[in-house]
Amino acid sequence: MQQIILALVIGGAFGAVLDLIGASNPSVLGKMLSLKALGIMKAILLAIGLLLILTFGGQMAGLVDVGHMSVKTAETGVFVGGMILGIGWALSGYCPGTGVCALGSGRRDALFFVAGGLIGAWAYTLAYDSVKATGLLNPILGGKVTLGQVPGAKYDALFPALPGDVVGIVLGLVFIVVAFVIPERKAA
Amino acid sequence: MTVSWKLGGLLLGIVFFAAILLVKPIGVSTQFVVLDGVIADMINPDTIVAGAEGPSSPVSYFNKYAKDIANPWNYGFVFVVAMAIGAGISAAARGAFGGEGPVPALWRANFGASPWKRYMGALLGGIIVVFGARLAGGCTSGHMMSGMGQTAVSGFIFSAGTFLTAVPVALMLYKQEG
Numbered sequence: 001m002q003q004i005i006l007a008l009v010i011g012g013a014f015g016a017v018l019d020l021i022g023a024s025n026p027s028v029l030g031k032m033l034s035l036k037a038l039g040i041m042k043a044i045l046l047a048i049g050l051l052l053i054l055t056f057g058g059q060m061a062g063l064v065d066v067g068h069m070s071v072k073t074a075e076t077g078v079f080v081g082g083m084i085l086g087i088g089w090a091l092s093g094y095c096p097g098t099g100v101c102a103l104g105s106g107r108r109d110a111l112f113f114v115a116g117g118l119i120g121a122w123a124y125t126l127a128y129d130s131v132k133a134t135g136l137l138n139p140i141l142g143g144k145v146t147l148g149q150v151p152g153a154k155y156d157a158l159f160p161a162l163p164g165d166v167v168g169i170v171l172g173l174v175f176i177v178v179a180f181v182i183p184e185r186k187a188a
Numbered sequence: 189m190t191v192s193w194k195l196g197g198l199l200l201g202i203v204f205f206a207a208i209l210l211v212k213p214i215g216v217s218t219q220f221v222v223l224d225g226v227i228a229d230m231i232n233p234d235t236i237v238a239g240a241e242g243p244s245s246p247v248s249y250f251n252k253y254a255k256d257i258a259n260p261w262n263y264g265f266v267f268v269v270a271m272a273i274g275a276g277i278s279a280a281a282r283g284a285f286g287g288e289g290p291v292p293a294l295w296r297a298n299f300g301a302s303p304w305k306r307y308m309g310a311l312l313g314g315i316i317v318v319f320g321a322r323l324a325g326g327c328t329s330g331h332m333m334s335g336m337g338q339t340a341v342s343g344f345i346f347s348a349g350t351f352l353t354a355v356p357v358a359l360m361l362y363k364q365e366g
Binding site: 030 | 362
């Protein structure tokens with residue numbers, strides 16, 4: 001029950017924030033991806049930077065449970081799948097999460113995006129065994145790894161000599177600097 | 189954007205952090221598979237079968253998510269439903285429920301006002317996006333935000349692939365700003 005309440009609260013807040021920053025507006029996303037207006041990119045970079053600093057700073061301070069980390073496997077399929085997703089993201093202006101939000105905020109075209117998403121998931125379900133047979137889903141670069149070795153985490157590191165929490169904080173600062181430096185609009 | 193990028197980024201960062209602090213990193217695209225599984229099980233009840241070691245499925249990809257398909261009202265699925273509700277409340281509160289009608293401004297400027305053309309673009313986009321997300325094992329939330337936010341190598345690989353195609357395709361499609 002507690003999990004369901006957390007899902008409602010965090011999920012609801014996530015949806016509201018995505019609406020507020022314009023992430024569920026395909027025009028905003030299309031202008032970002034065609035490099036016309038980068039305000040939303042700045043917001044995303046700032047968010048990732050803050051997330052890195054809060055997560056790893058919190059771990060160092062003993063306030064964040066390292067066990068809550070969930071690192072996905074690095075595979076060739078991650079790159080290929082990302083490339084496929086990117087085409088559809090540019091075409092529709094939606095990714096899975098923002099499409100669901102757009103549907104909730106009454107955008108009628110999002111109904112077609114979500115229906116398409118269900119078809120895409122079904123197509124992948126049918127294709128799964130053949131995709132697996134190609135080796136695209138085999139781990140690369142060590143599989144479930146972080147950049148540096150995070151103390152107390154169950155994951156290995158791509159660069160085991162580096163302290164993962166420090167890497168995270170430094171990277172977070174880099175993301176935030178980039179967020180501030182890139183222009184909101186392309187220079188004329 | 190209705191809020192500044194600084195406030196927006198701050199709020200977005202806090203939500204993702206709250207998820208990691210209290211439960212686990214945010215992810216969305218898995219729930220499309222779960223809903224497909226629920227629908228498939230309604231049409232053919234043999235899609236998910238009960239067993240001594242819990243639910244399983246003869247369909248290998250559904251089998252990975254058999255437990256969630258058998259009981260979808262858990263954290264991940266409720267989270268995605270709550271996202272839609274939260275976005276709806278937010279949009280209604282700022283008087284923007286329904287968006288700009290069926291055709292977004294940028295699309296209209298480049299492809300005209302035909303709703304069905306837009307609907308077909310959104311449908312095709314949805315098919316491509318979620319197929320790609322499942323092959324990648326995650327989407328913008330799980331790989332890009334949560335993944336890079338944990339310094340996961342997979343998150344960087346995903347983001348590189350995504351922008352490698354998304355930017356050129358968007359540059360090709362959206363020549364007019366609208």
